[in-house]
Amino acid sequence: MINILNLCVNYKDSPALDNISVEIKKGQLVAIVGANGAGKSTLLKAIMGQLEPSSGFIELGALTSKDIAYLPQSHKIDRKFPITVKDFISAGSWKRIGFWKKFSSSENELLKQALNKVSLEGFEERQISTLSGGQFQRMLFARMLMQDADILLLDEPFAAIDTQTTMDLMNVINDCQQQGKTIITVIHDLLLVSRFFPNVILLAKELIACGSVKTVMTGDNLSKAGYQHLAYISHTMDISTPLTVDSHNEVSSSLPKKNSTHIHCTNPAHYEEKIS
Amino acid sequence: MISNVYSLFIEPFSDFSFMQRALWGGIVLSISATPIGVFLTLRRMSLTGDAMAHAILPGAAIGFLISGVSIIAMTIGGIIAGCIVAILAGIVARYSNAEEDSSLAAFYLLSLAAGVLIISAKGSNVDLLHVLFGSVLALNNDALILLTSIATISVLSLTVLYRPLVFECVDPDFFKSVSKLSAIAHYAFLLLVVLNLVAGFHALGTLMSVGLMILPAAISRFWSEKLGVMLLIALLTSIISSYLGLFLSFHVSFATSPAIVLVMGIIYIVSLLFGQHGGLLSKKSHKLHF
Numbered sequence: 001m002i003n004i005l006n007l008c009v010n011y012k013d014s015p016a017l018d019n020i021s022v023e024i025k026k027g028q029l030v031a032i033v034g035a036n037g038a039g040k041s042t043l044l045k046a047i048m049g050q051l052e053p054s055s056g057f058i059e060l061g062a063l064t065s066k067d068i069a070y071l072p073q074s075h076k077i078d079r080k081f082p083i084t085v086k087d088f089i090s091a092g093s094w095k096r097i098g099f100w101k102k103f104s105s106s107e108n109e110l111l112k113q114a115l116n117k118v119s120l121e122g123f124e125e126r127q128i129s130t131l132s133g134g135q136f137q138r139m140l141f142a143r144m145l146m147q148d149a150d151i152l153l154l155d156e157p158f159a160a161i162d163t164q165t166t167m168d169l170m171n172v173i174n175d176c177q178q179q180g181k182t183i184i185t186v187i188h189d190l191l192l193v194s195r196f197f198p199n200v201i202l203l204a205k206e207l208i209a210c211g212s213v214k215t216v217m218t219g220d221n222l223s224k225a226g227y228q229h230l231a232y233i234s235h236t237m238d239i240s241t242p243l244t245v246d247s248h249n250e251v252s253s254s255l256p257k258k259n260s261t262h263i264h265c266t267n268p269a270h271y272e273e274k275i276s
Numbered sequence: 277m278i279s280n281v282y283s284l285f286i287e288p289f290s291d292f293s294f295m296q297r298a299l300w301g302g303i304v305l306s307i308s309a310t311p312i313g314v315f316l317t318l319r320r321m322s323l324t325g326d327a328m329a330h331a332i333l334p335g336a337a338i339g340f341l342i343s344g345v346s347i348i349a350m351t352i353g354g355i356i357a358g359c360i361v362a363i364l365a366g367i368v369a370r371y372s373n374a375e376e377d378s379s380l381a382a383f384y385l386l387s388l389a390a391g392v393l394i395i396s397a398k399g400s401n402v403d404l405l406h407v408l409f410g411s412v413l414a415l416n417n418d419a420l421i422l423l424t425s426i427a428t429i430s431v432l433s434l435t436v437l438y439r440p441l442v443f444e445c446v447d448p449d450f451f452k453s454v455s456k457l458s459a460i461a462h463y464a465f466l467l468l469v470v471l472n473l474v475a476g477f478h479a480l481g482t483l484m485s486v487g488l489m490i491l492p493a494a495i496s497r498f499w500s501e502k503l504g505v506m507l508l509i510a511l512l513t514s515i516i517s518s519y520l521g522l523f524l525s526f527h528v529s530f531a532t533s534p535a536i537v538l539v540m541g542i543i544y545i546v547s548l549l550f551g552q553h554g555g556l557l558s559k560k561s562h563k564l565h566f
Binding site: 048050068070071072073076077078081082083084087088091094095098099127128129143147 | 318440445500501503
């Protein structure tokens with residue numbers, strides 16, 4: 001369980017998060033939603049302990065920050081660095097092998113399984129610079145799986161990748177949830193959120209709302225979070241449709257085609273200027 | 277014929293101990309500085325390296341002011357000054373609104389001016405040339421011991437730091453999430469850069485020492501996409517250039533450190549044109565563009 005109480009975090013002397021209180025239970029699948037600059041990434045970094053709260057606190061229960069796997073935004077990664085897919089993913093076993101220890105056969109086995117899950121078999125010796133955007137994102141997921149952690153934090157894992165890859169990786173996330181892992185994901189695409197994430201935290205530096213997707217993603221709340229332009233089309237998103245994620249492993253079938261045309265307009269990144 | 281080749285290529289080094297010392301210095305520096313240079317360029321910190329190389333000058337100059345041309349005093353002065361600028365550059369990058377490259381350029385101009393001023397206040401033009409362009413042909417025992425010690429420290433530390441450095445370079449956000457060593461790896465690396473620049477300064481002078489780091493690294497990038505191979509190519513390029521530079525300097529009386537750097541420069545231009553990865557005239561790079 002992750003218990004966040006009255007959390008305030010300052011970034012370069014201005015408040016990035018203001019008085020956030022949220023409780024995330026073990027095994028939950030949670031989306032963090034908010035406009036640019038709403039403090040989504042800051043919240044992830046605070047949970048990892050990378051940013052010190054200026055007040056309030058975060059409890060991880062019996063777990064520590066060592067039990068957290070993190071998938072950073074891909075644009076912060078040096079994609080031209082001369083390193084193979086295998087070496088890149090092996091960073092996921094840092095906590096077990098550290099500076100020195102050999103990459104043992106059991107680690108190799110884990111690596112194979114991870115590559116298998118994200119459909120990147122046979123890519124071990126490829127240079128990361130040769131991967132497409134989708135393949136690169138699959139590799140990041142493989143590294144996260146290598147970490148074998150109880151809590152997964154993902155920062156915009158589906159930014160700028162195609163629908164097929166998104167669906168494949170959503171399946172990976174659902175697998176992880178079924179193994180009892182707690183998963184918190186920053187997501188820009190509201191359509192994905194309403195389809196696949198049972199729980200939502202809506203941020204705009206302060207907490208706008210949190211809880212089940214139905215109660216949070218209302219026009220009123222979205223408008224408060226800076227999605228004024230969306231409030232009036234929120235009915236087209238058909239939020240009331242029951243989530244099929246828990247009962248079915250395959251999620252790709254549950255993405256309705258008629259709504260997929262809205263994907264581009266539900267991406268708040270396009271409305272950056274308006275909000276700021 | 278064979279004896280001609282021998283007298284041309286080998287004799288300068290077998291007959292003159294100053295040439296042997298110079299070659300030893302060049303090889304030791306190559307082993308030590310080129311891997312550091314490869315990481316420096318991969319982290320896009322070439323300009324930082326350049327600024328730090330210049331920053332060593334006033335430190336070494338103050339050492340010179342206190343105790344003349346003393347290796348120990350100038351080394352300690354250089355290391356202190358290099359570390360100060362490394363830390364200052366880090367602080368400026370973090371807290372100031374100024375662009376990092378312009379503050380680095382400001383630092384290095386200041387350092388160069390201060391260093392030249394201090395040395396010319398007390399020493400002669402010969403001293404100034406010695407500090408700016410080094411004296412690889414006049415390396416004494418103390419200097420060689422210093423260079424070899426720094427190379428040993430550098431290679432050992434880099435072996436220990438290799439994994440964290442690679443992870444820190446590729447994906448710093450991720451590495452911060454799994455390890456608290458991120459900052460330590462960064463500063464330990466900067467310290468190694470300073471140590472190697474100080475070592476390079478004794479042989480090649482402040483203005484040229486950074487060349488031994490950056491040029492072989494830049495060359496290696498054109499010929500391989502594998503880090504291990506890049507490290508090897510950089511090392512070989514550097515050793516060959518040191519040899520050829522000394523060779524030219526002996527036979528044609530070129531100034532030694534510019535000769536070494538110019539040999540690297542020629543190899544760089546050839547690589548820039550014909551390199552397999554990103555060379556201007558290579559087939560692969562055209563495929564990438566179109």
